[in-house]
Amino acid sequence: MPRLTPAAQVRVRDLQVAVATRLGLTPAMAFDVRREVMWWVWARAQAARNRRGLRSAWAVGWTSSGYGELLPVEVPRPGRGRVTVATHTSAVSPGTERARYLRLPNASMGLGMPGNSASGVVLEAGPGVSGLAPGDPVAAAGARHASISTVEASRVYPIPAGVDPVAAAMVYLGIISGQGVTAGGLVEGGTFAVVGAGLVGVLAQRIGVARGGTCAAVITRSRDKAGVLDGGAGRHLLADDTDALEQLACPVVIEASGSPDGVLAAARAAAPGGTVVLLGSPRGVTRELPLAEIRRRRLRMVGAHVDMLAERSERSGRDEERAEGDAFMAALATGRLDVHDLAGDAVDPREAGLFYRELATRGDLVGAHFDWSRLPVDYAVRRGHLLRPPSIAARGLDYARRPLPVSGRPPVGGTGVAFGFEGARGKLRIGLMGCGDIGIDNALAAAVAPNTRLAAVFDPVQRLAREVAESFGADVAPTPEALMDHAGVDAVLLAVPHDMHAPLAVQAAQAGKHVIVEKPQANTLAAARAMTEAVRAAGRELSVCFPYRYTPKVIVARHFVEAGGLGRFTGSHVRLFMDKTPAYWIGGFSGRAQSDWRASKARAGGGIFIMNLTHYVDLVRHLVGVEVDEVWGSAGTVEGATEVEDTIAVTLRFANGAIGTLVGCSSVRGTLSEECRIWGADGHLAVEPEPRLFTLRAVDGLRSGRWQAPGRLPGSARIRAVYLSRLATALDEGRPPEIGAADGLAVQSVVEAAYLSAERGEGVRPADLLEEVPA
Amino acid sequence: MIAARRGAGTVTFTGELPDEAPAFVDADWIAGDAAQHLLLVPAGAPDAEAAAARAVVAAAAAACDALDGVPPERVEVHGDGVTAAAVRAGLGRAAAPEAQERPLACVVASPGADALVAATRRVADLGTVVVLSETADGTAALDLYPDVHLRSLTLIGIARPALNDSPATASGDQAGLPAPRNAPLGTPVAEASWYRVSAAGAG
Numbered sequence: 001m002p003r004l005t006p007a008a009q010v011r012v013r014d015l016q017v018a019v020a021t022r023l024g025l026t027p028a029m030a031f032d033v034r035r036e037v038m039w040w041v042w043a044r045a046q047a048a049r050n051r052r053g054l055r056s057a058w059a060v061g062w063t064s065s066g067y068g069e070l071l072p073v074e075v076p077r078p079g080r081g082r083v084t085v086a087t088h089t090s091a092v093s094p095g096t097e098r099a100r101y102l103r104l105p106n107a108s109m110g111l112g113m114p115g116n117s118a119s120g121v122v123l124e125a126g127p128g129v130s131g132l133a134p135g136d137p138v139a140a141a142g143a144r145h146a147s148i149s150t151v152e153a154s155r156v157y158p159i160p161a162g163v164d165p166v167a168a169a170m171v172y173l174g175i176i177s178g179q180g181v182t183a184g185g186l187v188e189g190g191t192f193a194v195v196g197a198g199l200v201g202v203l204a205q206r207i208g209v210a211r212g213g214t215c216a217a218v219i220t221r222s223r224d225k226a227g228v229l230d231g232g233a234g235r236h237l238l239a240d241d242t243d244a245l246e247q248l249a250c251p252v253v254i255e256a257s258g259s260p261d262g263v264l265a266a267a268r269a270a271a272p273g274g275t276v277v278l279l280g281s282p283r284g285v286t287r288e289l290p291l292a293e294i295r296r297r298r299l300r301m302v303g304a305h306v307d308m309l310a311e312r313s314e315r316s317g318r319d320e321e322r323a324e325g326d327a328f329m330a331a332l333a334t335g336r337l338d339v340h341d342l343a344g345d346a347v348d349p350r351e352a353g354l355f356y357r358e359l360a361t362r363g364d365l366v367g368a369h370f371d372w373s374r375l376p377v378d379y380a381v382r383r384g385h386l387l388r389p390p391s392i393a394a395r396g397l398d399y400a401r402r403p404l405p406v407s408g409r410p411p412v413g414g415t416g417v418a419f420g421f422e423g424a425r426g427k428l429r430i431g432l433m434g435c436g437d438i439g440i441d442n443a444l445a446a447a448v449a450p451n452t453r454l455a456a457v458f459d460p461v462q463r464l465a466r467e468v469a470e471s472f473g474a475d476v477a478p479t480p481e482a483l484m485d486h487a488g489v490d491a492v493l494l495a496v497p498h499d500m501h502a503p504l505a506v507q508a509a510q511a512g513k514h515v516i517v518e519k520p521q522a523n524t525l526a527a528a529r530a531m532t533e534a535v536r537a538a539g540r541e542l543s544v545c546f547p548y549r550y551t552p553k554v555i556v557a558r559h560f561v562e563a564g565g566l567g568r569f570t571g572s573h574v575r576l577f578m579d580k581t582p583a584y585w586i587g588g589f590s591g592r593a594q595s596d597w598r599a600s601k602a603r604a605g606g607g608i609f610i611m612n613l614t615h616y617v618d619l620v621r622h623l624v625g626v627e628v629d630e631v632w633g634s635a636g637t638v639e640g641a642t643e644v645e646d647t648i649a650v651t652l653r654f655a656n657g658a659i660g661t662l663v664g665c666s667s668v669r670g671t672l673s674e675e676c677r678i679w680g681a682d683g684h685l686a687v688e689p690e691p692r693l694f695t696l697r698a699v700d701g702l703r704s705g706r707w708q709a710p711g712r713l714p715g716s717a718r719i720r721a722v723y724l725s726r727l728a729t730a731l732d733e734g735r736p737p738e739i740g741a742a743d744g745l746a747v748q749s750v751v752e753a754a755y756l757s758a759e760r761g762e763g764v765r766p767a768d769l770l771e772e773v774p775a
Numbered sequence: 776m777i778a779a780r781r782g783a784g785t786v787t788f789t790g791e792l793p794d795e796a797p798a799f800v801d802a803d804w805i806a807g808d809a810a811q812h813l814l815l816v817p818a819g820a821p822d823a824e825a826a827a828a829r830a831v832v833a834a835a836a837a838a839c840d841a842l843d844g845v846p847p848e849r850v851e852v853h854g855d856g857v858t859a860a861a862v863r864a865g866l867g868r869a870a871a872p873e874a875q876e877r878p879l880a881c882v883v884a885s886p887g888a889d890a891l892v893a894a895t896r897r898v899a900d901l902g903t904v905v906v907l908s909e910t911a912d913g914t915a916a917l918d919l920y921p922d923v924h925l926r927s928l929t930l931i932g933i934a935r936p937a938l939n940d941s942p943a944t945a946s947g948d949q950a951g952l953p954a955p956r957n958a959p960l961g962t963p964v965a966e967a968s969w970y971r972v973s974a975a976g977a978g
Contacts, residue, residue, distance in 0.1 A: 183927070287914075289916070290914055291888075292909075294906065294932035295934055298933065299932050305926070308900060311901055312927075
């Protein structure tokens with residue numbers, strides 16, 4: 001094909017982007033569509049060859065760069081001379097699969113469907129197949145990492161009695177290694193050495209010994225001797241120990257490391273006139289192949305790739321692969337070969353993506369296998385449809401576009417999860433202090449919750465107090481003291497300017513009341529600490545109202561984290577853009593209670609961070625259970641005449657090393673815009689703007705490797721009522737509140753640290769502030 | 776090792792020979808700007824040329840032996856030097872055949888890693904490449920995967936011709952080798968399949 005000019009290449013790319021944009025595809029989605037089409041065509045081509053239909057199953061696939069997952073796949077039913085095997089175990093070939101996953105040189109992704117060696121039971125035998133019946137335990141060479149595979153009957157081996165199916169699953173790896181030993185011409189009683197101690201290297205050792213050879217040495221680059229000599233080798237030599245290698249003088253040296261330089265060590269270790277077998281696939285150019293040395297010592301270098309067995313078979317007139325496979329199974333059956341320790345860890349196929357990340361970074365991983373018996377029943381094999389069009393929606397690959405639905409099963413699907421007033425107990429009588437916007441919300445919540453009641457209200461503007469009292473059947477207290485001393489009040493709920501929280505909380509506690517305070521706990525950390533101590537001294541409880549915890553999507557997210565979907569918490573991001581107009585600063589969002597306290601640094605304690613972002617500080621803590629260790633902040637007032645910041649950027653370093661960011665601005669034109677994401681080593685969740693879950697773990701109800709939406713969740717209008725109800729239940733049962741003073745102080749210390757950091761230009765540790773502030 | 780500078784159809788050797796001993800150089804041993812191997816015959820030794828020819832024939836015979844079982848008509852010999860010629864003679868033909876299909880084996884005497892790569896690409900799957908090639912530093916940068924490994928080729932190293940390896944009965948004349956071209960040091964001479972390099976004025 002003629003090579004395109006640079007200008008033409010740019011035009012082609014523009015066209016590709018335009019088509020993808022028109023179809024709503026991101027690059028990752030486009031890649032997946034290409035894979036899906038390839039698999040779709042492949043399945044139908046196979047079905048046409050077999051003249052049979054398709055089965056719908058699951059297979060491990062590499063969907064885009066560095067991403068692996070369990071994917072739906074169609075597998076042809078067996079045609080003449082072919083067999084379909086239901087997989088129990090598929091063995092991982094670590095070197096090959098690592099190279100393909102990492103796209104190393106000389107390793108193509110192919111169809112992006114890894115695996116070539118498995119065991120299971122015969123599901124169906126095609127015409128002309130004898131000696132294999134449904135239910136027979138078998139090993140299958142060429143079987144993918146899939147719940148079922150259809151392969152030629154000649155590649156299917158009955159598992160002899162007493163042979164572990166997990167060991168038998170390594171049949172093709174045994175064939176690969178065995179043909180390498182054969183290519184070396186090792187004779188019984190002969191001596192050989194192996195370069196490399198990966199799975200194929202160890203198998204070559206053991207197979208050579210099983211055939212009567214003596215493995216003089218294993219040669220590796222690493223000094224780590226763990227397991228290196230388990231195959232019966234006499235010595236462990238390092239690849240850079242030139243003298244020792246030259247003294248080895250082995251008639252046969254099998255290079256199985258796959259390193260381009262492995263052949264150098266192999267050539268050194270070979271005796272004059274000896275044979276070096278290139279069994280491992282070199283992943284790159286051998287820079288200094290010692291031609292002069294190879295000539296001087298008259299070495300034979302024999303390439304041994306398993307794909308050439310077909311050609312060898314044509315020339316020899318016997319099925320060379322079958323012969324190697326039979327020899328492997330016979331050696332297992334007679335006990336001359338033991339590979340059970342090479343099977344490695346069992347991997348849930350749903351965690352394939354996670355496994356390949358581990359495989360990519362763990363050079364010491366010798367063996368592993370996928371355990372297909374771990375798949376839940378909804379991954380069962382089903383009938384496929386030849387006329388099914390390819391699925392080109394690429395659903396679940398992008399956070400924002402086309403998420404998959406959660407299957408609807410607990411713990412994250414909604415069913416059985418408590419979102420509301422389940423288990424409510426007691427009857428908490430609440431005295432409401434402050435009848436502005438948020439006061440009305442709290443009055444409404446107290447009325448809705450089944451185990452709370454609004455008993456009395458106070459507001460310095462008595463008209464506001466009367467409106468609320470009349471609406472909810474509460475008493476009007478003429479003074480704060482009257483509310484505090486009201487005999488029908490168990491807990492005082494503070495919905496007042498931030499600077500009033502501490503003095504009123506102290507007053508309520510001294511009056512013997514529990515204290516419920518709107519977030520933040522106070523305008524300063526010192527004030528928060530003072531009110532905490534006062535409540536504690538009075539033997540009462542203090543709870544800070546962070547009602548977002550009871551939003552259904554947050555409850556789902558918490559279940560997701562608890563189910564292990566996130567793994568080790570590694571980061572978070574919160575963004576909140578609002579447009580607080582001049583009207584807000586003198587009357588809040590409704591203008592119901594006129595006051596300019598929100599614009600005062602002394603009264604409010606700050607701007608968008610303390611007023612709004614504190615919800616998210618609590619939310620992240622709540623979801624991941626890790627405290628903030630250090631805070632870096634940059635804040636300013638870029639618009640208007642307020643004392644408090646309207647713009648802030650905060651970096652959080654959590655105690656476990658995770659890094660979080662919060663960005664807020666209350667001077668952004670346009671509609672409210674929120675984002676809240678938390679991610680971990682194994683997953684990622686979004687709470688805002690839309691709840692989404694992504695995990696590489698096997699979490700029931702979720703499909704790993706795809707973004708999923710929890711589906712229809714209850715509304716969040718009554719979360720404040722749920723908060724009050726849960727608090728009332730806790731108090732009734734004599735338990736501390738779910739959101740207590742420790743939470744309030746933790747958030748308050750982060751707020752204070754952010755503001756101090758912005759002033760000082762250095763990181764501030766919240767824990768230091770908590771120590772510094774007098775109790 | 777002595778320097779070898781190629782001109783238009785000529786080659787000029789420069790440097791020094793130990794004890795003014797004659798040195799024989801195969802045209803294929805000239806890799807880069809030097810003769811990578813010298814077949815040195817001790818000064819005063821009788822019939823130096825015959826001794827060198829025996830060494831060349833011995834190396835060629837080793838190469839032919841390495842082709843165990845490969846029909847000669849399915850072997851390609853790559854190289855312009857006297858060793859390549861001796862291999863061809865050993866295989867019973869004067870020149871490489873017009874190849875219609877991939878050879879089952881290649882004997883590669885042409886210098887440089889590229890010649891080796893070309894031979895591995897040329898030979899059929901499961902084929903054999905007999906290596907007589909010289910490179911400037913005795914090594915080659917080679918991706919062994921696509922041909923040697925994937926297509927399961929066999930590379931067989933054949934030692935450089937050396938006087939003590941050559942059986943006394945072998946005869947260059949009997950192998951039908953051409954006579955080497957005399958190449959006094961510093962004097963341009965016409966290209967040939969091999970050279971007898973001698974001190975300037977030694978003839």
